[in-house]
Amino acid sequence: MAIIPKWAFILVGIVLLVLAPIGQGNYVALILCSWLMYTIAAMGLNLTLGYAGQISLAQGSFMAIGAYITALLTLSGVHWLVAMPLAVLGCFIVGLLVGFPALRVKGHFLAFVTLAFNTLVVLVLRNEDWLTGGSYGKSNMPRPDFWLFNTGTKSTFLSIPLSSNQKMYYLCLAVFIVFALLMYGLIRSPWGRAFKGLRENPIRAESLGLDTRRLTLLAFAIGSAAGGLAGALVSPVVQYIEPNSFALQHSLRILLMVVVGGSGFFFGPMLGAAVVILLPEFLRFTEGYYLIIYSGLVIVLMVYSPSGLMGVGSRIVAAVRPKRVARTDMKEGAQL
Amino acid sequence: MSDTVLSVRNISKSFGGIRAVNDVSFEVGKGEVLGLIGPNGSGKSTLFNCVLGQLRPDQGEVHVNGKPVAGMRACDLNRLGVGRTFQQLSVFPEMTVLDNIILAGQEHKGTMWSRLFGSADAGLSGEADRLIEFFRLRHLRQEKAGSLSYGQQKLLDAAMAFMAGPDLVLLDEPAGGVNLTMLGNLKERLQTYNRDHGTTFVVIEHNMEFVMSLCTRVIVLAEGSIIAEGSPEEVRSNQQVIDAYLGG
Ligand SMILES: Nc1ncnc2c1ncn2[C@@H]1O[C@H](COP(=O)(O)OP(=O)(O)OP(=O)(O)O)[C@@H](O)[C@H]1O
Ligand SMILES: [Mg+2]
Numbered sequence: 001m002a003i004i005p006k007w008a009f010i011l012v013g014i015v016l017l018v019l020a021p022i023g024q025g026n027y028v029a030l031i032l033c034s035w036l037m038y039t040i041a042a043m044g045l046n047l048t049l050g051y052a053g054q055i056s057l058a059q060g061s062f063m064a065i066g067a068y069i070t071a072l073l074t075l076s077g078v079h080w081l082v083a084m085p086l087a088v089l090g091c092f093i094v095g096l097l098v099g100f101p102a103l104r105v106k107g108h109f110l111a112f113v114t115l116a117f118n119t120l121v122v123l124v125l126r127n128e129d130w131l132t133g134g135s136y137g138k139s140n141m142p143r144p145d146f147w148l149f150n151t152g153t154k155s156t157f158l159s160i161p162l163s164s165n166q167k168m169y170y171l172c173l174a175v176f177i178v179f180a181l182l183m184y185g186l187i188r189s190p191w192g193r194a195f196k197g198l199r200e201n202p203i204r205a206e207s208l209g210l211d212t213r214r215l216t217l218l219a220f221a222i223g224s225a226a227g228g229l230a231g232a233l234v235s236p237v238v239q240y241i242e243p244n245s246f247a248l249q250h251s252l253r254i255l256l257m258v259v260v261g262g263s264g265f266f267f268g269p270m271l272g273a274a275v276v277i278l279l280p281e282f283l284r285f286t287e288g289y290y291l292i293i294y295s296g297l298v299i300v301l302m303v304y305s306p307s308g309l310m311g312v313g314s315r316i317v318a319a320v321r322p323k324r325v326a327r328t329d330m331k332e333g334a335q336l
Numbered sequence: 337m338s339d340t341v342l343s344v345r346n347i348s349k350s351f352g353g354i355r356a357v358n359d360v361s362f363e364v365g366k367g368e369v370l371g372l373i374g375p376n377g378s379g380k381s382t383l384f385n386c387v388l389g390q391l392r393p394d395q396g397e398v399h400v401n402g403k404p405v406a407g408m409r410a411c412d413l414n415r416l417g418v419g420r421t422f423q424q425l426s427v428f429p430e431m432t433v434l435d436n437i438i439l440a441g442q443e444h445k446g447t448m449w450s451r452l453f454g455s456a457d458a459g460l461s462g463e464a465d466r467l468i469e470f471f472r473l474r475h476l477r478q479e480k481a482g483s484l485s486y487g488q489q490k491l492l493d494a495a496m497a498f499m500a501g502p503d504l505v506l507l508d509e510p511a512g513g514v515n516l517t518m519l520g521n522l523k524e525r526l527q528t529y530n531r532d533h534g535t536t537f538v539v540i541e542h543n544m545e546f547v548m549s550l551c552t553r554v555i556v557l558a559e560g561s562i563i564a565e566g567s568p569e570e571v572r573s574n575q576q577v578i579d580a581y582l583g584g
Contacts, residue, residue, distance in 0.1 A: 191451060193435055196430070197428055200428040201428050203390070206414075207410045207414055209414035211411050
């Protein structure tokens with residue numbers, strides 16, 4: 001592995017991502033968009049859950065908040081480039097507030113608190129018709145049009161014909177790459193180390209001067225802001241949103257992406273979102289059985305590799321290049 | 337006394353009906369190495385946790401360098417220059433030894449924003465390596481802390497308390513599970529810190545040889561109260577201490 005540098009893998013990956021929709025129809029472009037958007041949301045949850053160890057079942061509701069803010073603003077004529085950062089900021093602030101219960105409750109109880117929040121958001125979206133359009137939701141959001149990304153119409157680029165959906169995919173890809181770079185910088189920075197410290201041993205972390213309260217709130221706020229960014233893409237991609245598209249089951253799907261991919265691994269959510277979104281498409285030929293096969297695969301994976309697909313990968317690497325793993329004979333953690 | 341680093345006054349703490357710490361007062365001067373001994377369950381760890389903000393004492397006051405710290409959060413206390421270890425092993429098992437050590441120092445380096453936008457190691461790699469060398473963990477630098485042996489983790493645990501260059505360090509049973517050579521090594525490390533940096537120590541330990549050869553003063557706790565205080569020799573020959581703890 002060391003012979004081929006990491007950046008070469010990433011470069012090849014980006015080239016593949018750029019080529020992916022070419023020559024494919026509208027449907028494929030939309031599925032790929034959906035994969036990238038969910039990856040962004042799942043990477044946010046991966047920060048909150050995988051790195052900082054705070055469970056959240058509300059990531060879908062942050063996609064909702066981001067999508068509705070973007071929809072309302074762009075429908076009233078605000079440019080997407082302005083609406084998007086506002087959606088991210090809005091979710092950052094709401095995420096910060098949702099983080100407060102996490103200062104008091106942990107684990108299962110925190111899961112329930114966030115679950116309740118998700119339900120609350122869906123109810124508000126459904127009941128406040130005057131703002132959100134109620135059960136009918138919002139539709140016909142304009143697609144962004146700036147610089148290379150005139151996503152509203154079809155055109156040709158280097159004599160390759162590109163549909164509106166394909167161009168939307170390239171916008172998603174651009175946003176995703178910038179977002180992934182920022183996320184990578186965050187994880188590598190001392191902040192990333194502090195988040196891991198919060199996950200692994202909050203009491204020791206606090207005694208080493210880390211403000212665990214602030215870290216917990218930030219973990220929620222940043223993770224939620226990523227959900228908002230995903231929502232800001234959902235709005236112009238799908239061009240139709242309604243409360244049910246962000247109900248609890250979608251938060252659970254995002255959680256599934258994080259867990260299946262490998263929680264706490266940087267590329268885990270990309271893989272997890274691919275499995276959760278693309279695998280059902282591949283299994284379509286099995287018709288009615290696809291859900292059964294799909295659930296079966298997830299159960300088998302979780303039994304044999306609780307650290308997800310990335311965990312399987314690192315086990316294979318470890319078999320080739322032996323590495324020390326954390327031992328199980330010592331229970332860690334500070335108990336007073 | 338102007339060079340009092342830690343002053344504990346009338347600390348009491350009960351758990352339900354158990355009075356774990358009962359009206360304990362003592363002072364620690366700069367550069368002192370104070371031993372805290374006593375039978376199991378005599379309230380030593382509870383006293384530490386009351387002093388360090390992990391537990392809220394029922395009554396009493398704690399001053400660090402003359403500053404009242406009652407009710408202060410553990411992280412703020414640490415920023416005042418107080419380091420500690422816990423009785424239970426307390427490392428970050430999924431992180432490398434190096435990351436454990438850097439994490440132990442990074443909050444004392446730069447600002448929140450410089451830690452976000454600055455270098456990944458917060459400029460601490462060099463210092464961390466010196467500490468790793470000092471505690472003879474060099475060969476384990478890139479290993480996950482959780483894969484180390486108990487004694488190695490215990491050394492790492494102790495090393496982390498030093499990363500921020502504290503004035504005062506409270507160690508809860510640092511010698512437990514550490515082999516004799518390592519123990520001598522650990523004692524030497526503490527003495528070096530004490531001599532070169534003037535670091536003040538309070539050490540809880542059951543290993544009498546370790547305590548007697550390291551500490552300048554010893555306090556004996558039994559059932560939550562101080563029953564004796566003095567030089568290692570005085571304490572060793574105190575009849576009450578022999579009855580309650582050392583045995584005849
Ligand atoms: N969180 C707690 N809840 C209830 N009781 C506690 C708690 N912590 C300590 N105690 C009780 O307080 C008393 C003192 O405990 P502490 O841990 O301070 O003893 P210690 O002197 O450190 O003992 P050891 O030498 O075994 O470490 C014990 O009786 C213990 O059962
Ligand atoms: Mg104890």
